[in-house]
Amino acid sequence: MQIVSREEMQAIDRHAIESIGLGGHLLMENAGRGIFEHLRSILGQDERIGVIIGKGNNGGDGFVIARYLRDHGYSTDVWVIGEAAAIIGDSAYHKAAFERSGGSVSYATEEAALNDFEKAMRQWDVMIDALLGTGIKGAPRPFYLRIIQCMNKSQVPVYSVDMPSGVPANGGSVSHDCVKALRTYTLQCPKIAQFTFPSASYYGEVAVVDIGLPQASLKAHDGKRRLWLKDDFQKTYPRRSVFSHKGSHGKGLIVAGSEDMPGAAVLATRAALRAGIGLLSVSAPNSAKSIIAHHAVEAMYDPFDYRAQTADALPKQLSTYDGVAFGPGIGRAERVEDQLIKLLNNTDGVLVLDADGLFYLNQHLDKLSQRSSPTILTPHPGEMARLVGATIKDVENNRFEMARTFSKTYGVYLILKGPNTLVTAPDGQQWVNSTGNPALANGGTGDVLTGIVLAFALQHKRISAALCNAVYLHGFIADQLSQELSVQSGIVASDLTVALPEALGKLLSATT
Numbered sequence: 001m002q003i004v005s006r007e008e009m010q011a012i013d014r015h016a017i018e019s020i021g022l023g024g025h026l027l028m029e030n031a032g033r034g035i036f037e038h039l040r041s042i043l044g045q046d047e048r049i050g051v052i053i054g055k056g057n058n059g060g061d062g063f064v065i066a067r068y069l070r071d072h073g074y075s076t077d078v079w080v081i082g083e084a085a086a087i088i089g090d091s092a093y094h095k096a097a098f099e100r101s102g103g104s105v106s107y108a109t110e111e112a113a114l115n116d117f118e119k120a121m122r123q124w125d126v127m128i129d130a131l132l133g134t135g136i137k138g139a140p141r142p143f144y145l146r147i148i149q150c151m152n153k154s155q156v157p158v159y160s161v162d163m164p165s166g167v168p169a170n171g172g173s174v175s176h177d178c179v180k181a182l183r184t185y186t187l188q189c190p191k192i193a194q195f196t197f198p199s200a201s202y203y204g205e206v207a208v209v210d211i212g213l214p215q216a217s218l219k220a221h222d223g224k225r226r227l228w229l230k231d232d233f234q235k236t237y238p239r240r241s242v243f244s245h246k247g248s249h250g251k252g253l254i255v256a257g258s259e260d261m262p263g264a265a266v267l268a269t270r271a272a273l274r275a276g277i278g279l280l281s282v283s284a285p286n287s288a289k290s291i292i293a294h295h296a297v298e299a300m301y302d303p304f305d306y307r308a309q310t311a312d313a314l315p316k317q318l319s320t321y322d323g324v325a326f327g328p329g330i331g332r333a334e335r336v337e338d339q340l341i342k343l344l345n346n347t348d349g350v351l352v353l354d355a356d357g358l359f360y361l362n363q364h365l366d367k368l369s370q371r372s373s374p375t376i377l378t379p380h381p382g383e384m385a386r387l388v389g390a391t392i393k394d395v396e397n398n399r400f401e402m403a404r405t406f407s408k409t410y411g412v413y414l415i416l417k418g419p420n421t422l423v424t425a426p427d428g429q430q431w432v433n434s435t436g437n438p439a440l441a442n443g444g445t446g447d448v449l450t451g452i453v454l455a456f457a458l459q460h461k462r463i464s465a466a467l468c469n470a471v472y473l474h475g476f477i478a479d480q481l482s483q484e485l486s487v488q489s490g491i492v493a494s495d496l497t498v499a500l501p502e503a504l505g506k507l508l509s510a511t512t
């Protein structure tokens, strides 16, 4: 499913209208009708519904919804925020249809009308927010802002049309009030704002409503961002041949753990094994080795002298591995920088850099572009901020652009973690993950992801599919566990490794 910017959405609409020849009012009818079909399955017949309409096309969708609600016997109270004369074009077409069907409209044009508006609001059980959609420019104007504040204060559940009003479609920083929706009905394509912070926090639950925009229009303005879904996982997850052997599923090395953090190595190791890697070796200091060996008896050990202060502190035969993951729990001793340089210069296979393995990377970014085999970075927003010399807030506000620029500049695969983890390929193509929940917000879950990433990268045909599937499965395990246990806390990273095979089985057998 395509994720769009404001400009792309507008261009897609224009293409459908001008190049394909679909009327704008037809698309508006589809939008309103589609949202009504969702609403009728959740609204009680005795509920009083307020429909708040702005002067653009988002408001036009509101008129269509109001017409269907009235026709189906719902008590509906329609308020336009602005003058009647401001309703033009397709919206005026549907306003007329609503009125000719027997509906009536109230107008709130200025501060003086606020009292009447608020009085009306007190009668409502539910609100439909059709005030502003993708067309918003800057912060809502003062009177719209007052309306938004009234809506939020009222505590009445709000269902937003396309976007919670006030939220800019491209996300970014939001310093004004926006409608806090209980649910948002996104029209056809999710907008970037649904996946950046703080804009995402206004959406509530999200349902996507198909309004019949043609594939040709969507393709003509493809920003190369997609939501990765269960169906994508099922289509791309590699099935094993009956003739396969351990050598067919990748030979990997995990360089992880330290005296103080042996657990990180255990988690990454167990995750890689559970994620199906064919052969796995671990390099860790002797002090951590016995702990790792105790928890992951299947792994082998590739020893090296961890006390060495130079790049020699790595196994000699790096080229014998198809892939190396470097970083979980290794600490930040000077030696780690030497190891990083050696890995960047000398590994021929896949290289996964995570956690402390990313710490010195901002000094060696030039070496990334020189690598001929895939490099995969898995930063959380704090690590990303360090890599690009920005603040965490900048990263949160601008995830898509920042990740794309970085991946293209340095030729790397980037997994920018967090809710809705974002995977970016070196050509700039992006995928947003659709699984996971705050049960993952504990130390160690990132180490598990690193293990899965390494294992999947060595087993999938395409690296991008491997990474999307790794983050999808990682989030899916957490979703399964929190559903089974009805909690989002107390699930720890090692639980994920135990639950991995069952979750994978469910994922592959479930119909989409």
Ligand SMILES: NC(=O)C1=CN([C@@H]2O[C@H](COP(=O)(O)OP(=O)(O)OC[C@H]3O[C@@H](n4cnc5c(N)ncnc54)[C@H](O)[C@@H]3O)[C@@H](O)[C@H]2O)[C@@H](O)CC1
Binding pocket: 013, 014, 017, 024, 027, 028, 029, 031, 054, 055, 056, 057, 058, 059, 060, 061, 131, 132, 133, 134, 135, 136, 137, 138, 139, 140, 141, 144, 161, 162, 163, 187, 211
């Ligand atoms: N053909 C189309 O373009 C379709 C558009 N649709 C709907 O139309 C929406 C986009 O419509 P529009 O482009 O008309 O935009 P909106 O309806 O989102 O808002 C634009 C209107 O709000 C005003 N406005 C802009 N910034 C403002 C601000 N900061 N404060 C107060 N008012 C402001 C503008 O003057 C304009 O009148 C979508 O979100 C979707 O709901 C759907 O009906 C499907 C078809």
Ligand SMILES: Nc1ncnc2c1ncn2[C@@H]1O[C@H](COP(=O)(O)OP(=O)(O)O)[C@@H](O)[C@H]1O
Binding pocket: 355, 380, 417, 418, 419, 420, 421, 435, 436, 437, 438, 439, 440, 441, 442, 443, 444, 445, 446, 447, 448, 449, 474
């Ligand atoms: N609120 C959340 N919702 C969904 N996933 C989350 C959330 N918080 C964290 N995660 C996921 O949990 C993992 C945490 O990784 P990381 O921050 O590297 O932790 P650690 O280094 O302690 O293992 C990432 O995969 C991230 O996407």
Ligand SMILES: [K+]
Binding pocket: 058, 129, 130, 131, 132, 133, 160, 161, 162, 163, 164, 165
């Ligand atoms: K809206």
